[in-house]
Amino acid sequence: MRIEYVEAVLAIVDLVPDGSAVTYGDVxxxxxxxxxxxxxxxxxxxxxxxxxxxxxxxxxxxxxGHEVEALRRYLMEGTPLHGAYEAFLRTGEGRWRVAFPPARWAPTDHDLDSIDGIARLLERRLHELSVADDGMSV
Incomplete structure (x- = not known):
């Protein structure tokens, strides 16, 4: 996996505020x-x-594999949840999940500008790598 993609994904995830969530597909x-x-x-x-x-x-x-740690963080941040999360914390039993749509991150205009910048940088860096790779294949 290219480090350029890794850095872009991490930059977007870093923008998601406390109490909000996104899906892997959203990112x-x-x-x-x-x-x-x-x-x-x-x-x-x-x-x-x-x-x-x-x-x-x-x-x-x-x-x-990270449900307990994630649940503790969701509760600390006030992330909307559905299900038996209290029972899960006490006994490890019970099903729960992050509540969508209430928890879904709605990026602000500033966030969207940052996301656009991250996406453009990724596209440019991958294009430069592609051009460099093409030049080496002669």
Whole structure:
């Protein structure tokens, strides 16, 4: 996976504010590149320095294997939730999820400007790499 893509995904995730969430697909769509699996791979391998818990599956489920830590963070941040999260914290039993649409991040105009800048930079850097690769294949 190209580091340029990794950096762009992490930059977008870093914009998601406390109490909000996006899906893996939302991040790919905002970036205009990759898909949910690519975003998930980035966060799985490089996401520890950004608010990874704010990126969830399309159904609102927390990142697999990190449900307890994610739930603690959601509760600290006041993220809207559905289901038996209190029971889950007490016993490890019960199903819960991030509540969409209330928790879905609605980027401000400033956020959208930042996202556009990140996407343009990624596109430019990948284009430059493509041109450099083409020049080497002669």
């Amino acid at each position: 790919a769509e905002l970036l205009g590149a990759g898909g949910p699996r690519q975003v998930g791979a980035v966060l799985s391998n490089y996401g520890s320095a950004v608010p990874w818990w704010r990126v969830v599956k399309a159904g609102g489920q927390a990142p697999e």
